[in-house]
Every structure is written in C-alpha cells, then in structure tokens.
Amino acid sequence: xxxEYGLLALIMGLVSAVALTFIPLWGAWRGNIAAMHSARPLxxxxxxxxxxxxxxxxxxxxxxxxxxxVVASNSNSMLPSFYKFSAVWGNHEGSMxxxxxxxxxxxxxxxxxxxxxxxxxxxxxxxxxxxVGIGFISFSIFxxxxxxxxxxxxxxxxxxxxPLLQDPGxxxxxxxxxxxxxxxxxxxxxxxxxxxGGRLDAAWARWSRPWTNVAWGFLTLGIMLGSWWAYYxxxxxxxxFWDPVENASFMPWLAGTAxxxxxxxxxxxxxxxxxxxxxxxxxxxxSLLGTFLVRSGVLTSVHAFASDPDRGMFILAFLLVVxxxxxxxFALRAPAVDSDIRYGWLSRETLLLxxxxxxxxxxxxxxxxxxxxxxxxALGQGKYSVGPPYFNAVFVPLMAVLVPVMGIGPFTxxxxxxxxxxxxxxIQGVIVxxxxxxxxxxxxxxxxxxxxxxxxxxxxxxxxxxxDLRLKAEGRSTIWHVVxxxxxxxxxxxxxxxxxxxxVISVVVVTQxxxxxxxxxxxxxxxxxxxxxxxxxxxxxxxxxxxxxDEGVVTVYRRDTRVAELRPQKRQxxxxxxxxxxxxxxxxxxxxxxVAMGESIxxxxxxxxxxxxxxxxxxxxxxxxxxxxxxxVTVFDRRYRKVKVSAPQGVLARA
Amino acid sequence: xxxLFLFVPLVLFSSLAWFLFRGLSLDPKExxxxxxxxxxxxxxxxxxxxxxMVDESLFEGEPRLLNVWGTWCPTCVAExxxxxxxxxxxxxxxxxxxxxxxxxxxxxxxxxxxxxxLVIKDPEGMIGLxxxxxxxxxxxxxxxxxxxxxxxVGEVNERTWNGPLGEAYRAxxx
Amino acid sequence: xxxxxKRRKRLFVVLAVVVFSSIGIGLVVNGLSGNINLFYPxxxxxxxxxxxxxxxxxxxxxxxxxxxxxxxxxxxxxxxxDYAGTVPVVYSGILPDLFDEGQGVVAAGQxxxxxxxxxxxxxxKHDENYMPPEVAEALESAGKKL
Numbered sequence: 001x002x003x004e005y006g007l008l009a010l011i012m013g014l015v016s017a018v019a020l021t022f023i024p025l026w027g028a029w030r031g032n033i034a035a036m037h038s039a040r041p042l043x044x045x046x047x048x049x050x051x052x053x054x055x056x057x058x059x060x061x062x063x064x065x066x067x068x069x070v071v072a073s074n075s076n077s078m079l080p081s082f083y084k085f086s087a088v089w090g091n092h093e094g095s096m097x098x099x100x101x102x103x104x105x106x107x108x109x110x111x112x113x114x115x116x117x118x119x120x121x122x123x124x125x126x127x128x129x130x131x132v133g134i135g136f137i138s139f140s141i142f143x144x145x146x147x148x149x150x151x152x153x154x155x156x157x158x159x160x161x162x163p164l165l166q167d168p169g170x171x172x173x174x175x176x177x178x179x180x181x182x183x184x185x186x187x188x189x190x191x192x193x194x195x196x197g198g199r200l201d202a203a204w205a206r207w208s209r210p211w212t213n214v215a216w217g218f219l220t221l222g223i224m225l226g227s228w229w230a231y232y233x234x235x236x237x238x239x240x241f242w243d244p245v246e247n248a249s250f251m252p253w254l255a256g257t258a259x260x261x262x263x264x265x266x267x268x269x270x271x272x273x274x275x276x277x278x279x280x281x282x283x284x285x286x287s288l289l290g291t292f293l294v295r296s297g298v299l300t301s302v303h304a305f306a307s308d309p310d311r312g313m314f315i316l317a318f319l320l321v322v323x324x325x326x327x328x329x330f331a332l333r334a335p336a337v338d339s340d341i342r343y344g345w346l347s348r349e350t351l352l353l354x355x356x357x358x359x360x361x362x363x364x365x366x367x368x369x370x371x372x373x374x375x376x377x378a379l380g381q382g383k384y385s386v387g388p389p390y391f392n393a394v395f396v397p398l399m400a401v402l403v404p405v406m407g408i409g410p411f412t413x414x415x416x417x418x419x420x421x422x423x424x425x426x427i428q429g430v431i432v433x434x435x436x437x438x439x440x441x442x443x444x445x446x447x448x449x450x451x452x453x454x455x456x457x458x459x460x461x462x463x464x465x466x467x468d469l470r471l472k473a474e475g476r477s478t479i480w481h482v483v484x485x486x487x488x489x490x491x492x493x494x495x496x497x498x499x500x501x502x503x504v505i506s507v508v509v510v511t512q513x514x515x516x517x518x519x520x521x522x523x524x525x526x527x528x529x530x531x532x533x534x535x536x537x538x539x540x541x542x543x544x545x546x547x548x549x550d551e552g553v554v555t556v557y558r559r560d561t562r563v564a565e566l567r568p569q570k571r572q573x574x575x576x577x578x579x580x581x582x583x584x585x586x587x588x589x590x591x592x593x594x595v596a597m598g599e600s601i602x603x604x605x606x607x608x609x610x611x612x613x614x615x616x617x618x619x620x621x622x623x624x625x626x627x628x629x630x631x632x633v634t635v636f637d638r639r640y641r642k643v644k645v646s647a648p649q650g651v652l653a654r655a
Numbered sequence: 656x657x658x659l660f661l662f663v664p665l666v667l668f669s670s671l672a673w674f675l676f677r678g679l680s681l682d683p684k685e686x687x688x689x690x691x692x693x694x695x696x697x698x699x700x701x702x703x704x705x706x707x708m709v710d711e712s713l714f715e716g717e718p719r720l721l722n723v724w725g726t727w728c729p730t731c732v733a734e735x736x737x738x739x740x741x742x743x744x745x746x747x748x749x750x751x752x753x754x755x756x757x758x759x760x761x762x763x764x765x766x767x768x769x770x771x772x773l774v775i776k777d778p779e780g781m782i783g784l785x786x787x788x789x790x791x792x793x794x795x796x797x798x799x800x801x802x803x804x805x806x807x808v809g810e811v812n813e814r815t816w817n818g819p820l821g822e823a824y825r826a827x828x829x
Numbered sequence: 830x831x832x833x834x835k836r837r838k839r840l841f842v843v844l845a846v847v848v849f850s851s852i853g854i855g856l857v858v859n860g861l862s863g864n865i866n867l868f869y870p871x872x873x874x875x876x877x878x879x880x881x882x883x884x885x886x887x888x889x890x891x892x893x894x895x896x897x898x899x900x901x902x903x904x905x906x907x908x909x910x911d912y913a914g915t916v917p918v919v920y921s922g923i924l925p926d927l928f929d930e931g932q933g934v935v936a937a938g939q940x941x942x943x944x945x946x947x948x949x950x951x952x953x954k955h956d957e958n959y960m961p962p963e964v965a966e967a968l969e970s971a972g973k974k975l
Contacts, residue, residue: 235926278664285668292675312679320672327665334661345841357845361853368857371674372865378677383868385886386861387937393860518903518922579926598923602900608923 003068006056007147010097013049013104014137016042020107020130024123028196036123043104043111043126046133050104054088054097057146061088067154070094070146076160076575078546086171087161092295093146095174099291100136102178106186107133110211117207124193125186132185135318143311160575163547169229173222177249180219181287184252186211187259188284191277192326195333200277205267208280210635212263213492216256217631223249224624235581235596237516237612239620242391247370248290251363255283258359260631261352269349269414271341274334275356281330285323286363292319293370344416351409358402365394403457403504407464410493411471425470429463444513444615454508458501465494492634499626506619515613518598522606530613532593533557538605539597547571549582552607554595556586566595568609591615695721695801696785703752703760703774714801718827719747719772721795722811723783725755726763731792734810735767741816742770746824750774753783796823866937874940875914881940887916888935896930909934909946916940920948927953 020042027035057070061084066072074091075084089095107129114122140146164170190208194200226246231239240246259279266276292315343349369386376384411422419426437456441447472482515530523538537553549569556563566584573580583596591613598608695711702709714721722738724731742748750771752760755778764774777783786795796805805823807815815821868886869879879885887909895908904921907930918936928934928951938948 236923274661282664316672316675316679319675323668324665324672327668331658331661331665353845357849361849365853365857365860369860371671372861374678375674378674384865385868386865390860390865394856397856520901520903579929581926596923598903599898601898601903608903610923 002056002063003060003065003147003149006053006060007141007145009049009053009056010100010137010141010147013046013053013100014134014141016046016049017130017133017137020046021127021134024130025127028120028123028127033119036119039123039126040111040114042130043107046130047104047108050097050101050137054101057094057097058085058088060147061085061094064158066156066158067149068146069148069150072150072155072158074158074161076158076546078575079158079161079166080545082171083161083166086165089174090161090165090170093140093144093148095178096136096140096144096295097146098174099178099182100133100140102175102182103129103133103136103185106179106183106215110186110189121190121193121197121199121204121207124196125189128189128192129185132189132322135322139311139314139318143314157575160546160573160578163571163573163576163578163580164233166573167229167233169225169233173225173229176218176225177222180215180217180222180256181249181252181290183211183215183218184256184280184284184287186215187263187280188326191280192329195277195326195329198333200273200335202267202270205263205273205276206640209260209263209267210637210640212256212260212280213631213634216253216260217628219249219253219256220624220628220631223253224621224628227624228621231617232583232585235583236610237583237594237596237614239510239617240388242369242388244370245294247366248293251366251370252283252286252290254359254363254366255279255286258356258363259283261355261359265349265352269341269343271343271349272353272356274330277334278330279356281323281326282363285319285326286367288315288319288322291315343414346412346419347416348409348412348414351405351412354405355402355409358398362395362398365398366391369394399504400453400457403461406497406500407460410464410497411468422467422471425467426463429460429467433459433463444509448512450508450512454504458505461497461501461504465497487638488636489634489639492630492632492637494630495633496627496630499623499628499630502619502623502626506616506623509616510614510620513613513615516611518608518610520601520606521609522602522604525606527609527611529611530591531558532563532613534595534609534611536607536609539600539607542569544571546575547573547580550597550600552595552597552609554584554609556593564593566593568595568597570597570599587618589616589618592617691803691806693803695797695803696782698775698782698785700775700777700782703750703757703764703776705757707773709773709775711801713749713773714797716799717747718796718798718824719749720824721749721751721797722771723751723753723786723793723795725753726759732767734792734812735770737812737816738770739768741811747772751777751782751786753777754780794820796820796827798827868935870914871909871911871916872914874916874944874946879940881942884937884939886935886937887918887940887946888933889916890933891928891930893930909936916946917944918946918948918951920951922949922951924951925953929953 020039023035023042024039026032027038060068061071061075062081064071064075064077064084066075070091070093074094075087079087087094089098107126110129111122111126114125117125187208190204190211194204223246226249227239230241231237259276259282262272262276262279265272292312295311295315369390372386373384376382408426413421433456436459437452440455441451444451469479469482473479476482517527517529519527521527521536523536526533526535528534533556535555535557537555539550539552542549542551549571551567551569554566554568556566564586566586568584569582571580571582572578581596581598583594585595586593594610594612594614596610596612598610600607695714697711699708699710701707720741738748748771750773752774757776757778760774764771775782792810794807794811795803796807798804804827805820807820809815811820866884866886868888871887871889873879874887879887889909889911892908892910892915895906897906899905902921903923904919905924906917906919908915908917910916918938920936920938932953935952936946936948937950937952938946940946
C-alpha cells in the first residue's frame with residue numbers, strides 16, 4: 001500500500017500546487033489580502049506532500065518492493081542500502097520526483113524568507129512557483145508515474161542499478177544539480193511577478209539576487225561533481241565531453257552566470273532592467289529546455305522504444321506555456337524606454353555588459369552545437385554529430401576575450417572611471433603576471449606557450465583583485481583596515497573569481513601536458529610515463545558486495561622511490577552482468593596518476609592497460625568548488641537581511 | 656516601435672520550439688519500403704513445422720499481416736502477447752522466422768503460444784533480403800491480392816495498432 | 830563628435846551587438862567546418878556511398894563472433910552490421926566497457942581503400958539517459974533493446 005499512499009501524496013501535492021497558483025494570483029488581482037496570505041501555508045502543504053511522496057518512494061526502494069516498476073528496473077536485493085537510496089533518483093521517474101521535491105523545497109524557502117516582501121509580490125512569486133509545480137507534478141503523474149506497479153506478476157528480484165551509477169558521487173550529484181536547475185525558478189518567479197506588477201526596480205533585483213546566487217552556486221557544484229564523477233567512473237580519464245546531457249546543465253549555468261552579473265548592475269545602478277528580466281527568464285527556460293532535451297529523447301536517443309514521445313510532447317507543451325507565456329508578458333510589460341541613468345565607456349556597467357554579451361554568445365553557440373544534429377535531421381540533411389572540437393573552437397576564444405576584462409572589472413568604478421586612477425598599479429600587476437607566466441611553465445619541464453598564456457590570464461584575474469585592494473587601501477594606514485571593511489558579497493566575488501582563475505589554469509595545463517598511453521602489459525612489464533615508472537604485477541580475482549572483479553596491481557615509482565600502489569578493477573556486476581572499469585587514481589594537488597584496465601589479452605595474464613598522467617587536474621574541481629562557495633558567501637551580506645522598502649528611491653537618488 | 660524589439664526573444668523562441676516539435680515528430684523508424692503498392696516478392700520456402708512448401712500465393716484470398724520475428728529479438732517477446740490478442744480477434748498473421756534456429760523457434764511458440772496461421776522459415780534471411788527487412792520485428796500489411804500495403808518497423812502494440820499500422824489493415828477488411 | 834550622449838550609447842550598443850554576433854557566427858562556422866561528422870549506416874558504406882579517407886562515423890551492431898583480439902597488441906577487429914550491410918572495423922586501443930558482440934556501437938574514424946573502417950574512437954552506450962542516437966537506431970532497426 002505504501003506506493004499507493006505515495007501516489008496519493010503526489011496527487012495532493014498537485015492539488016496544493018493548483019491552489020498555490022490560482023488563489024494567491026486571484027488575491028493579487030482583486031486585492032484580497034486573505035487570498036494572498038494563503039500562499040505561505042499552501043507552499044508548506046506543497047512541500048509536505050511532495051516530501052511525503054518522495055519518502056514513500058525511498059521506503060519502497062529500501063524495502064525491495066519489486067512490484068514497483070522503477071524499483072524492479074533500477075534496484076536489486078544485493079545492492080548496498082545507500083545505493084538503494086540513491087537508486088531512487090538513478091532513473092527517470094524517481095529523478096522527476098526528486099526534481100519536484102527540490103522545487104517544493106525552494107518554494108517553501110521563498111515562503112519562509114519572504115517576510116520583508118510586499119505581500120502582493122510574495123503572492124505572485126509563490127504563485128509562479130506553484131505554476132511550475134503544476135507542470136512538473138502532472139508530468140510525473142501522467143507520463144512517468146514512479147509508483148506504477150508490475151501487475152499481476154511482480155518479479156522476484158530487480159534488474160539492478162546501472163553500475164555506473166553505483167557510486168558515492170552520484171548520490172549527491174543529481175540533488176545538487178537540481179538545486180541549481182530548479183533554484184533558477186525563484187529568479188524566474190521574481191521576474192514574472194515583477195513584470196505582472198509592472199515594478200521592475202532595484203528592489204526587485206535585490207530580492208532575487210541572493211536566490212539566484214545560491215541556485216547558481218548549487219549548479220556550479222552539481223556540474224563540478226558530474227565532471228569529477230565522469231573522470232573517475234567512466235574509466236578513460238575525460239572530465240568534460242560536451243555531450244547533450246552535459247550541455248543541458250551547462251547552458252543554464254552560462255546564462256545564469258550572465259544573470260548573476262547583470263543582477264548586480266540592476267541592483268546597484270538600476271540599469272539593464274529589461275535585459276536582466278530577460279536573462280532570468282532565459283536561464284530558467286534553458287533549465288526547462290535541458291530537461292526537455294534529456295528526457296524527451298529528441299537528442300539523446302531518437303528511438304521510441306525506451307522513450308515515450310508523449311513525454312516529449314508534454315514537456316514541449318509545458319515549455320510553450322511557461323516560456324512562451326513569459327516572453328509574451330515580457331514583450332508587453334518590460335520597460336521599453338531608456339533609463340535616464342548614464343554610464344561611461346569605461347565603467348563597471350560597460351564591463352559587466354561585456355561579460356553578459358560573452359556569456360550570452362557562449363550560451364547561444366553551445367545551444368546551437370547541441371541542437372545542430374536535430375536541426376539537420378529536421379531539415380532532412382542526414383545524421384550529423386557535433387563533437388568536442390566544435391565546442392572547444394568556439395568556447396576557448398570566448399573565455400580568452402572574457403578574462404582580460406574580468407581582471408579590470410572588480411576595481412573599475414560604477415558610472416565612469418578614469419584609467420589614470422589605476423594605470424600605475426595595473427602596470428605593476430602586468431609586469432608581475434608576465435614574469436610569472438614566463439617563468440612558471442618551466443616548472444612543468446618545458447615551456448609551453450598555451451600554458452604560459454593561461455597563467456598570464458589567470459594571474460591577471462588575481463592581479464585585478466589585488467589591485468582592487470591596493471586601490472581601496474590608498475590613503476589608509478594598513479591594508480588590513482580595508483580587508484576588514486569588505487562585505488561578504490565582496491568576498492564571495494573574490495573567492496569565485498579566484499576559483500575561475502584556478503579552472504583556467506587547470507583546464508589548459510591538463511589539456512596541454514596530459515600524457516596518456518594505452519598499452520599491453522604482461523605481469524612484470526614496466527612502462528615509463530612523464531617521469532614515472534609503472535610496473536604491472538598481474539591481476540587476481542576479488543569479490544565485492546554485488547560484483548566480481550579482476551583486480552590488477554600496479555606500483556608506480558619516481559626515480560627509485562615508490563610513489564603509489566594502484567589497484568584498478570574490472571568489475572562484473574552479478575545482477576545485470578554488466579562489465580565496468582574501476583580506475584585507480586593516485587590523486588595529488590599537482591598531478592593525478594590514473595590507471596585503468598581494458599581487457600585481458602592472450603594467455604600470459606596480460607591486460608590492456610591505460611595509463612594517464614594528469615597534471616593539476618584537481619585544480620579544476622577545487623576552482624569550481626570555490627566558485628560555488630563564493631556564490632554562497634555573498635548571501636551572508638547584511639543588506640539582504642534588512643531590505644528597506646525605500647530602496648528604489650535611494651538608488652535613483654544616488655544615480 | 657521600441658516595444659517591437661521586445662518581441663524578438665519571443666520570435667526566436669517560437670522558431671526554436673518549432674524545431675523541437677519537428678524533432679519530436681521525426682520518426683527514425685520511418686523506413687519507406689520500396690515494396691509498398693507492389694506484389695510480394697516471389698519465394699518458395701518450407702514452413703517451420705516442416706510439413707509444407709509455400710510460396711507467395713499463400714497471401715492471396717484474404718488480407719494478412721506478415722510478421723518478421725526471431726527468438727534472438729527481445730522486442731519480439733514484448734510484442735508477442737499483443738499478436739496473440741490480434742490472432743484471437745481473427746486477424747490472420749503469417750510469421751517469417753528470420754535468421755533463427757528451428758528448434759529454438761518451435762520451443763518459443765510452444766512456450767509463448769502461437770498466433771500464426773503458419774510460419775515461413777527464413778534461416779539465411781533470403782526472403783528478408785527480398786522484402787528489404789532491416790531487422791526484427793517488422794510487420795507488413797498485405798492485401799487479398801498479395802500486394803504489400805504497409806510496413807511497420809518495431810513493436811506491434813495497442814498504440815501502434817491504433818496508429819497507421821492498424822489503419823492500413825482495417826482499410827482492407829470490409 | 831557632437832552626438833547626443835544617449836544616441837552615442839545606442840550606437841555603441843548596436844555596434845557591440847553587430848561585432849559580437851559576427852564574432853559568434855565566425856566562431857561557429859569555423860568550429861563547425863571539419864568538426865562535424867556525418868553518420869553512415871553500414872548499408873551505405875557497403876553500397877559505396879561513404880567517402881574514403883574522410884572523418885565519418887559508422888554504427889550498428891557488433892556481429893556475433895566477429896571480434897578478434899590480437900595477442901600481442903591492443904588491436905581489435907570486428908564487424909558492424911545493420912543487417913543490410915556489414916563493415917569490417919579495425920581499432921587499436923581500449924574498448925568501452927559496454928562494447929560487446931551483439932551490442933550497438935558507433936565508431937568514428939576513416940574508411941580506407943580496402944573498405945576497412947579504421948576507427949580511432951569506439952563508443953558504446955555510456956549512461957542511463959544518454960546513448961548516441963545512431964546506436965539507438967541501429968539497435969532499433971535490428972529490433973533489439975538494451
């Protein structure tokens with residue numbers, strides 16, 4: 001009966017979402033205070049029912065209720081219980097339910113932290129979130145019911161969770177990703193509510209900013225974990241593949257990055273209002289589009305056996321209502337007049353506009369590359385694929401033009417700035433950067449122009465942040481004095497930019513200096529790679545909880561000291577019979593050594609072995625973590641807690 | 656005038672949505688057969704039960720379905736119960752056992768039931784080649800004169816039977 | 830210039846949009862040229878429709894019993910079929926875990942004069958949600974389900 005209660009809870013969730021959409025909206029329209037105030041309890045009810053439904057699905061997984069279709073196809077009685085738990089979202093239906101839970105969670109969070117909001121705005125924001133909820137809950141109930149049963153013949157055991165998903169990284173990757181994806185619905189809801197109310201001002205930007213930053217931070221962490229997971233789990237050491245599923249999460253991130261920056265301008269200066277609203281709509285629309293691409297099967301698997309075209313139609317219809325509707329609203333209500341607020345050629349506004357344009361172009365090119373195969377297919381031009389070279393060729397130059405501007409952004413003044421103010425400090429910075437970029441690559445053994453350039457760019461970002469502190473310290477006794485006075489939102493920016501600099505270095509260094517060899521190794525064979533000697537000692541059988549494996553032993557020496565002993569595995573999972581490579585990695589801040597086994601060759605115990613030397617690959621994930629962390633730090637800014645209702649006038653007066 | 660610019664995102668989105676819609680309705684399974692509107696290719700073969708020799712004339716007299724299947728094909732298992740239902744409703748189905756092993760095929764029919772009027776053996780896939788079979792399952796609608804009317808690639812189920820496949824068949828039955 | 834500041838700003842915005850969209854389009858065109866691979870089903874390759882010595886992709890099912898591994902190197906030979914044509918493939922390297930006889934694969938590489946497809950990359954289904962569409966199609970044509 002548990003599953004039936006789960007479905008019932010989900011239906012109650014749908015009822016709550018419908019009520020949450022229409023009652024407060026009606027209230028805001030007719031000025032009915034009671035109806036508007038019903039938004040908060042309804043948000044709570046939405047959350048409670050969705051959480052209950054999700055909990056009951058978890059219980060069904062933990063209890064091995066194989067009469068449920070999702071449990072039978074994605075779990076197995078031999079599966080360790082934490083993987084049974086993560087198997088809940090290791091499949092389409094369950095992950096949809098997780099998506100819904102996260103949405104309900106964000107809705108509740110908005111309800112809880114909206115005490116300072118004008119009641120009409122609060123009612124509208126929550127109603128828009130409710131509308132999104134209606135879409136996804138009905139999608140789940142009508143096209144992908146997680147509680148569907150195998151009747152009358154329930155299987156005795158399940159088909160097991162895909163072994164690739166039996167991994168700790170995958171327990172937290174989807175929840176984080178969804179926190180990001182779905183979190184953008186808050187920025188979206190604020191944008192729509194502001195358009196409805198016709199009040200698009202700095203206060204609106206201030207209210208949606210912390211929400212956007214947090215969502216963007218979660219998305220950053222989610223993408224980072226996905227990349228890390230792919231690196232150690234897929235067994236061939238790649239960390240980004242530009243495949244449609246990754247692009248589906250990357251596009252909202254790119255648009256979200258533009259949004260985070262453009263919100264700053266709108267909050268501080270009251271300009272770019274329409275643009276910011278449009279970005280908020282676009283970011284969430286890209287989240288929805290990502291969902292559509294991943295789940296409809298248009299790109300991922302054009303076959304109709306596994307994916308149901310009804311699902312695609314449903315999401316497309318939903319996309320049309322939500323995105324089409326909000327763009328119509330935007331076209332009708334967004335302010336079309338130029339604001340009177342002026343800014344100069346060299347001003348933080350202009351530089352952030354540049355940031356926005358770069359990220360927008362990046363989003364569009366990634367979108368184009370992702371949809372190109374579909375486009376050609378729709379036009380009857382044949383079946384194309386667009387590979388990583390396209391994305392690299394487009395993406396790398398864009399980031400390269402972004403970074404120089406990113407360096408001077410933090411210390412350039414709003415309104416207008418004069419380079420004379422900082423050119424001296426900047427020249428010092430350039431000299432330091434150039435020296436460092438010229439010298440440091442030699443540490444890697446040989447000079448590499450791309451590594452040098454990436455270092456130059458990365459140090460340039462750092463130099464900009466240092467220059468900012470120095471400029472702030474001018475005329476004051478100590479730099480410490482300045483450091484103490486900075487706000488959390490400033491430090492968040494600093495941390496995130498430093499993280500980005502780390503990513504730049506890492507991506508270039510690992511691409512340029514990565515060494516990779518596939519070779520046949522018999523027991524006793526050795527191979528040299530990037531100054532390390534790998535010795536293969538043969539393999540033996542080991543047994544895991546739900547798999548059998550061949551485990552190889554490889555010891556690694558540098559000169560004559562033993563660095564590591566690595567034990568890569570080739571696993572065969574008992575329930576599904578699937579074979580999986582478990583790479584062994586000796587991780588380090590400066591380099592990873594990565595060993596994976598291919599298949600056994602011949603009769604002398606030899607294996608196909610893949611050896612990798614990956615310099616500074618960790619910096620990428622550390623950097624991305626810093627970016628996400630920086631985004632969270634900004635939220636602790638005091639000004640988000642004390643929202644003055646008079647803010648818009650204040651801003652206009654300052655302008 | 657300026658407001659018109661604000662419609663640009665909407666226009667862009669609409670064209671994108673149109674492509675997505677096209678993408679959804681693209682059916683990769685649409686493999687038009689060169690045989691549509693033509694007579695069944697000539698063949699002679701034995702039936703699976705091994706008793707009789709049959710040729711293309713067996714399709715004359717009544718509209719029939721020709722279902723290409725094999726025990727190696729999981730989707731064939733999936734569609735089998737639905738074929739049984741169709742057979743119960745009086746739909747005449749001829750099976751083409753494609754690139755398969757006789758004993759396995761007989762065991763399968765004994766186990767899952769036999770919806771077929773008769774099953775033609777095509778162990779080498781020669782008849783399949785003449786028909787232009789890509790794989791299994793495939794189902795052809797053949798009219799009372801032995802003319803191929805429709806070709807369906809993939810599973811036969813409630814949905815596909817309510818779609819063009821079933822329509823093509825029902826059009827032939829008075 | 831005696832331009833109104835507001836008008837000048839507008840000109841700047843228009844210029845920026847033009848410049849950036851041209852840069853964007855330039856990058857896209859440059860990125861696309863040579864970086865997109867057309868997919869050919871084995872039937873087309875056998876029929877001589879696929880170009881020789883050009884980057885293409887071929888996909889279908891790995892023919893049962895066709896996989897031959899070398900004992901002394903990483904070279905693997907196998908045949909890919911869509912049941913309407915069969916192409917021999919040679920690949921040197923480590924195959925993905927999900928590669929197996931009777932399973933769908935997509936190989937990227939070049940067709941040589943002898944009609945052998947020299948692959949530099951072999952892909953099999955790689956996660957829960959994603960599989961190269963052509964594999965799906967190859968599977969589908971063969972009526973197989975993963």
